Amino acid sequence: LARRCTHYPFIVVVAVNSTLLTINTGDYIFYTDWAWTSYTVFSIGNILMISVGATYYLLFTGVPGTASYYGLIMQGYTWVAKGAWFALGYPYDFIVTPMWIPSCMLLDLAYWASKKNKHSLILFGGVLVGMSFPLFNMVNLLTVADPLETAFKYPRPTLPPYMVPIEPQVGKFYNSPVALGAGTGAVLAVTFTALGAKLNTWTYRWMAA
Numbered sequence: 050l051a052r053r054c055t056h057y058p059f060i061v062v063v064a065v066n067s068t069l070l071t072i073n074t075g076d077y078i079f080y081t082d083w084a085w086t087s088y089t090v091f092s093i094g095n096i097l098m099i100s101v102g103a104t105y106y107l108l109f110t111g112v113p114g115t116a117s118y119y120g121l122i123m124q125g126y127t128w129v130a131k132g133a134w135f136a137l138g139y140p141y142d143f144i145v146t147p148m149w150i151p152s153c154m155l156l157d158l159a160y161w162a163s164k165k166n167k168h169s170l171i172l173f174g175g176v177l178v179g180m181s182f183p184l185f186n187m188v189n190l191l192t193v194a195d196p197l198e199t200a201f202k203y204p205r206p207t208l209p210p211y212m213v214p215i216e217p218q219v220g221k222f223y224n225s226p227v228a229l230g231a232g233t234g235a236v237l238a239v240t241f242t243a244l245g246a247k248l249n250t251w252t253y254r255w256m257a258a
Contacts, residue, residue: 096238101248104249120153121149124146155177171243176238179233183230
């Protein structure tokens with residue numbers, strides 16, 4: 050019971066901080082300044098959060114489907130953030146929230162298909178999350194109004210300087226943000242997933258000490 054009670058605060062802390070990091074990494078949720086140039090950077094930041102948190106939660110319960118539940122929690126948090134920016138005066142279709150749930154479902158699928166093999170979860174689940182997350186989010190972004198155009202149409206003089214829209218640096222460093230995001234994500238997500246698994250082991254050992 051003591052172990053379980055210790056894990057639940059960890060889960061809440063990871064989920065909340067995942068969302069806060071997503072918001073604070075820049076304009077990914079309210080996608081303005083750097084448009085596609087920053088897409089890979091923000092994709093990696095979000096893949097880190099989803100891989101560590103969902104893997105931690107999934108291995109803690111040992112029940113396939115738990116990662117999807119974690120993604121649902123994060124989706125709820127980011128939709129609350131969307132509502133907060135809407136309250137500041139932005140049009141509702143300007144604020145874009147990351148699509149957490151589909152990638153979490155793939156993580157669950159890897160765990161279930163491998164009959165709860167942790168190493169398969171880390172390797173296959175990590176690759177699936179890393180490759181799918183940028184793709185799902187690009188589809189998500191294509192369904193909303195052009196955020197940059199909207200940002201100039203609805204200027205917010207009370208915003209701090211880092212939130213003021215600037216000219217987009219489109220295609221300055223690369224031509225395919227989805228391909229680059231998926232490629233780097235597929236490699237890095239394996240490490241991130243392994244970190245989530247290790248975090249689970251460490252907390253159990255800490256409680257057993």
